[in-house]
Amino acid sequence: MSTHSGTLAAAKPSLTIKRRFNAPPAKVYAAWTDPKLIARWFGPQGVERVEAETDLRVGGRYHITMHVPGDRHDVLGVYREVVPNERLVFTWAWKSTPERESLVTVTFKADGEGTLMTLLHEQFFDADARDRHQTGWGGAIDKLEKIFS
Numbered sequence: 446m447s448t449h450s451g452t453l454a455a456a457k458p459s460l461t462i463k464r465r466f467n468a469p470p471a472k473v474y475a476a477w478t479d480p481k482l483i484a485r486w487f488g489p490q491g492v493e494r495v496e497a498e499t500d501l502r503v504g505g506r507y508h509i510t511m512h513v514p515g516d517r518h519d520v521l522g523v524y525r526e527v528v529p530n531e532r533l534v535f536t537w538a539w540k541s542t543p544e545r546e547s548l549v550t551v552t553f554k555a556d557g558e559g560t561l562m563t564l565l566h567e568q569f570f571d572a573d574a575r576d577r578h579q580t581g582w583g584g585a586i587d588k589l590e591k592i593f594s
Contacts, residue, residue: 457567457568457569457570458567458569458571458572458574458575459565459566459567459568459569459575460565460566460567460569460575460578460579460582461563461564461565461566462563462564462579462582462583462586463561463562463563463564464561464562464564464586464589464590465556465559465560465561465562466559466560466562466589466590466593467558467559467593467594468559468560468593469555469558469559469560470530470531470553470554470555470560471529471530472560472593473553473560473562473589473593474529474530474531474533474553476589476592477533477551478499478501478533479499480497480498480499482592483495483497483499483509484496484497485588485592486585486588486589486591486592487509487511487585487588488509488511488518488581488584488585488588489580489581489582489583489584489585490584490587490588491513491514491584492511492512492513493512493513493514494511494512495509495510495511495512496509496510496512497509497510500524501524501527502524502527503524503525503526503527504523504524505523505524505527506521506522506523506524507521507522507523507524507535508520508521509521518539518540518541519539519540519541520537520538520539520540521538521540521543522535522536522537522538522546522549523535523536525548526550530553531552531553531554532550532551532552532553533549533550533551534548534549534550534551535548535549536548536549537549537566542570545569545570545574546568547566547567547568547569547570547574548566548567548568549564549565549566549567550564550565550566550567551563551564551565562586564582564586566578566582
């Protein structure tokens with residue numbers, strides 16, 4: 446007799462956000478990959494300035510620094526999949542807690558004149574980390590949406 450309780454107990458929290466943008470997939474993809482465009486929207490409300498570096502290739506690294514009053518938050522990772530205008534997969538780790546690496550998958554699908562973007566962020570350390578990221582991603586994607594409105 447086999448049991449699957451160990452598998453269920455090992456499941457890590459994840460979150461999914463879907464949003465439709467009034468721009469073609471190439472423009473939404475560029476907003477995720479061009480450092481100058483990333484700097485315009487990345488980070489939740491309250492971020493004053495963003496610096497981004499990308500080496501957009503499988504195995505390439507990215508580094509994004511979000512400046513908030515009196516502090517900065519650095520996130521780093523490695524691109525695992527790069528399919529222009531369709532899909533990005535990259536690791537995600539805060540500089541302050543590199544051992545808590547998670548995984549982000551962003552897909553871009555044409556939807557009429559616009560794009561349906563799906564963000565899946567998985568393998569969170571715990572539910573609290575997922576909830577904080579849900580808030581952060583929500584604020585960032587709200588800012589991204591304004592770029593295309």
